[in-house]
Amino acid sequence: MHDSLDKQQTVVTPEQVQLQFQTAGIGSRAMAHLLDVLILVVIHAGIFFALVGLASLAEEGQQVSSGTGDYATAILIILIVLFNVGYFICTEYYMGGQTPGKRVFGLRVLQDNGQSATFLSVIIRNFFRLLDMLPSFYFLGVTVMLFSKKDKRVGDMVAGTMVVLELQKERAKRRKAINKAMEPWQSRLPDLNVQEGQKQLFNAKDWLMLSTWAESLPSMPTSRLEELGKPIAAYLAAKLQHPPEATVSPQAYLIALYTQLRDDWEL
Secondary structure, eight states: OOOOOEEEEEETTOOOEEEEEEEEHHHHHHHHHHHHHHHHHHHHHHHHHHHHHHHHHHHOOOTOHHHHHHHHHHHHHHHHHHHHHHHHHHHHHTTOOOOHHEEEEEEEEETTTTTBBHHHHHHHHHHHHHHHHHTTHHHHHHHHHHOOOTTTOOHHHHEEEEEEEOHHHHHHHHHHHHHHHGGGGGGOOOOOOOOOHHHHOOOHHHHHHHHHHHHHHSSSSSHHHHHHHHHHHHHHHHTOHHHOHHHGGHHHHHHHHHHHHHHHOOO
């Protein structure tokens, strides 16, 4: 879903690589949140019926006391609160800045510097979700987003995060153009054979840096690509512990690395 009010944001990494993001507006975020709410409703219903079933088994043949009902109600409320808070925190952190709803609609939470959201920032932005909901139906959060240059609600402002939009059709078109630009290099690529342990060292910031360089292949002159690719190749090769001979041609190295890792990072 596209938002007419989506805004372009540019971030420059410490490696002087320029990254561009399109922030997600109210429409796409509302649809993603609605899907997450529907998932939570299903979870809540499951908890409720499970507790009712357990209570029925425990109380079968016994006199039901008001105290038992009070305990069951208290447990139900606690579980609902834990699921509501824990759902967004756990999914956004362990799914790389996405909830199931955000993944379906191509949204992702990032820090303002373009890096993946940290556990602390995820906790903070979701803790302030309660404030964004005031007085009802996310009125405060929506109002703040309307006047924000980066489509931020209060939780994003406090946590230093932003929600960006990843467009499926644009990615498919971009991938086709990149594949065509990489074709002449196929016979010159080093055999990197990236192991699982090396993949664990590769983070979201590294992927953004590598993919941004790769996206320049169809349009940027070869001399400029080599100039930009040399420090990136040196940085990634050192981090992934690849031998120096692998980066004799920085472009070939980066293309080989991009080819091996993009299926793990692209939606």
